[in-house]
Amino acid sequence: MITPERIMAWAIPGFFVLIGVELLVAKWRGRDVYYSNDAINSLGLGMLSQIVGVFTKLFAIGIYGWFATHLAPWTLPANSIWVWISGLLLYDLLYYWLHRLGHEVNVLWAAHVVHHQSESYNLTTALRQTGSGFLLGWIAYLPMALLGYPTEVFAVVALIDLLYQFWVHTEVVGRLGWFDRVFCSPSNHRAHHAVNDRYLDRNYGGILIIWDRIFGSFVEENDDDPPIYGTRAPLQSWNxxxxxxxxxxxxxxxxxxxxxxxxxxxxxxxxxxxxxxxxxxxFPKAEFDIDHARYSPSISRVLNIYCIVQFGLLLLLGVNFLDAAPKMALVPAAAYAVYLMYSLWALGFLLEGRRIGVWLELLRTAGTAALVAISGRWFGVEHLDARIAVAIAAVFGAGAALLLLVASYERRHADSIRPALG
Known part of the structure; x- marks a missing residue:
């Protein structure tokens, strides 16, 4: 049986393969579409969204299921291909309106803004997702429940709609002719992410762009006015x-x-x-300047490499969490989630070149090494194999030692970078 979990298990490796392909194509064309700090931030926000989703995904599904079971006058057959096709089309239409309202209603924008904060536009931007969308987003899909679409149909078509939108977050794919007129495409979605006056709050379609053509929100990408990405209230943070x-x-x-x-x-x-x-x-705020400098605090190459390596390890821990958390009791699962959130938070301060980041990261790496070595435990695992415990303690201990060396390097080369970790 096709389940959202199985679809996602197939999709995640593909995401990173395509990110690698995009990076290579961009380099071959001599274009800079990736910045390590921005990519780490986008992927980290995607990871954070998935962590939150472990505890909240049943919230929207549960509400949908209750409405479909108790208030729908009938239940459509889940074994009908037409139920699946019409369900996907209806979901995409409802997504269009939720997405549009997410740009037109402040409390909905507060959740959706996360996806637009990056000043880059690449496949990691697609994975940059909110952690609070579950609070109100479910309301948009209640018509689908009331029409009797089974919960399993809703869950799968929602994931299909989301996964489709991954590939449109790229600058290395140009215009696609007739495809651009019917479907959400890279060209159409580049315009959606732009802050230029021409493009602002347009092209909301998930799979189909025809919704925008029908409801008057379509705009075509214009080569004379290339998209500039981000938001009109720039985040200016890697936190x-x-x-x-x-x-x-x-x-x-x-x-x-x-x-x-x-x-x-x-x-x-x-x-x-x-x-x-x-x-x-x-309490006046500064006017938006579309020509403002890209947010990218200067840090040394060695600190940047340290952050990349540590984020790679965090991604592996995140995969472990997503696999282990559903089988764990609530308290250890929540503790693991808080640990990962703290780790991403500390890494954000390091990428900003702030001194507190060094102390927060030392607390994380040295503390993890010490606790694992002393207790022989990991989140949800009461008794680690001794060799695994030693390996974990060694990896995090080496990370703490390396960070001390990096911080020392930063202090010695502060004048060539900026005030060191200030």
Missing amino acids: PLWANVEVYWAMLKDSWHARSWLDKLRVWIKPPGWRPADVAAR
Whole structure:
């Protein structure tokens, strides 16, 4: 039987193969489409989204299942090919409206903004996903439940719709002729991610771009006005936790400071960027400059290599977590999740060249080495094989020692980089 888990198990290796192909093609064409700090941040946010999803994926599925079971007047047959085809088309239409509202309603933008924060556009951007979309996104798909589409159909077509959108996040695929007129394509989606006036808030389609043509939100990519990526309130951070809460925090502050009770509510439901007049007057923000410099704090090559290596190890731990967590009790699974979130948080500070990042990372690496060596345990595993425990302690101990050497190098070469880890 086809299940979302099986589909994802097939897809994940393909993601990284295609990322490697894209990188090679871009290099061959002499184009810089990848920056290690941005790619780490995007992949880390994707990893964070998957971690959160372990604890929340049953939330949306459970609500959908309840509506489909208790409120739908009938149940469509899951063994009918037409149910699957119509289900995918209906899901894509509902996705279009959720996506559009995600750009038009501030509280929905607060979740979706994570996907748009990167100032690069490549296949790692596709994996840059929110950790809070589960809170309200389920509402958009209730019509599908009420029409009787079985839960398993909903779960699979949702994943198919999501996976399709992976390949359109690239600059190395150009125009595709008739395909661009019917389907969401790299050209169409590049326009969607752009902050240029021409492209802003257009091309919401997931698989089909015809929804945008029908509902008046389509724009064609223009070679005379190449897309510039990011958001109009640049994140300016490699902190994955802050990336997920920045807009929520801004809304909370504006709602708190607004004098009118109506404005306190409007902050959440108005379009992104809207602020009460009194709040904007007392707490002004700088105008958006489309020509602003790409966010990329300077760090040494050795520190950058350290971050890449450590992130590679974190990806392996993330895969282990996704495999192990569903079989674990809640407390150790949650502890493992917090550990991984902390690790991504610390790595973000290192990529920003901040001194606190060194201390947070030393606490992580040295602390992990010491705890595993002393306890002989890992998350959800009461008694590690002695050889595995020694290997884990050695890897993290070596990481701590290497970081000390890197930090020493940074201090000695501070003038050639920037104030060291300041």
